[in-house]
Amino acid sequence: MELVVLHAPPWQAWVVDSGTAPYALSALYPDEPRPPGPEPTLPLPHQLLVATSGDHLVLVDTGLPGSPPPVVAALRRLGRTPSEVTAVVLTHLHPDHLGGLLPGDDGGPPALPDVPVLLSDREWAWATDDDALERHRGRVADAVRAVRPLIADRVELLPDDATPYAGLRTRLAPGHTPGHLVVDLGEPPVVRYVADLVAERRQLSEPALRSGFDADDHEARLTGERVLDETAALGLRLVGAHLPPPPSSTRSVSPGHP
Numbered sequence: 001m002e003l004v005v006l007h008a009p010p011w012q013a014w015v016v017d018s019g020t021a022p023y024a025l026s027a028l029y030p031d032e033p034r035p036p037g038p039e040p041t042l043p044l045p046h047q048l049l050v051a052t053s054g055d056h057l058v059l060v061d062t063g064l065p066g067s068p069p070p071v072v073a074a075l076r077r078l079g080r081t082p083s084e085v086t087a088v089v090l091t092h093l094h095p096d097h098l099g100g101l102l103p104g105d106d107g108g109p110p111a112l113p114d115v116p117v118l119l120s121d122r123e124w125a126w127a128t129d130d131d132a133l134e135r136h137r138g139r140v141a142d143a144v145r146a147v148r149p150l151i152a153d154r155v156e157l158l159p160d161d162a163t164p165y166a167g168l169r170t171r172l173a174p175g176h177t178p179g180h181l182v183v184d185l186g187e188p189p190v191v192r193y194v195a196d197l198v199a200e201r202r203q204l205s206e207p208a209l210r211s212g213f214d215a216d217d218h219e220a221r222l223t224g225e226r227v228l229d230e231t232a233a234l235g236l237r238l239v240g241a242h243l244p245p246p247p248s249s250t251r252s253v254s255p256g257h258p
C-alpha cells in the first residue's frame, strides 16, 4: 500500500498504519440504536505519524502493541529504524497509541526503550493517579501501569499550548482522555493530527456523536466541535489515528529546506 506523505515545511510527515482491527459498532457508538441481527463491526486503522525536520525524527504516537511492536515494521517501510527516532510525542495514553513503548507480548524488548517521550502534563497527572485511572472508562489502566515505570525518567511534560520544536505545536484537546493533545505541523500550520478526538469518519460530519472510548462525553463533544471548526477555518489537512488517511500532498519539498 502506498504511504501517505504530507508536506508541512519545515516538516515532512508520513501517515503509517500499525494495524487494522474490527470494532463492534455498539462499542464505538454505544448510544446508537443497535440494528437487529449480527453485531456489525467497522475495521479501523491504527495510524501514527513519522515526522522529519532537519535532524529530528519524531513519532507522533507509536501504534499498537505486539511482538515485535508494529512500529518497527512501520519505520522499516520508510527505510528507518527505531534507533534513529529522536523523540516521541504521545497524544494520549491509550494502549493503541503507546504500543511501541511497551515490551512485546512475548517479553521482547520495547521498540523505543530510551527516547524522550513528550506528553501533556495533565495526561501524566491522570496516569500517575491510581484512583483516577480506575475511574477511566474502558480497559486502559493495565497498559498505563505497564508503561509508567518504563518512561517515568524520560517524560517531558507539555503545558496546554506548547511548541517543542519549530513548526510542531501541541495543544490540549481534552475529553477522549484528560490530557489528549492535537498536533499541528508546519510553520504556518498545514497539517493537524487530531488522534482520537475524531475516532471514526462519521464524527467528521457529526462531532456531537461521541465514541464509547471517550472518557468524558460532554468535554469530548465541546472539544471536538471547537477543534473541527478551527481546523476548517484555518484550512488545515486533518489526519486522525483511525480515519482514512488524506491523499498525499503533491507539493515537493526537501525535509528541512522549505
Ligand SMILES: [Zn+2]
Binding pocket: 094, 096, 097, 196, 241, 242
Ligand atoms: Zn486510538
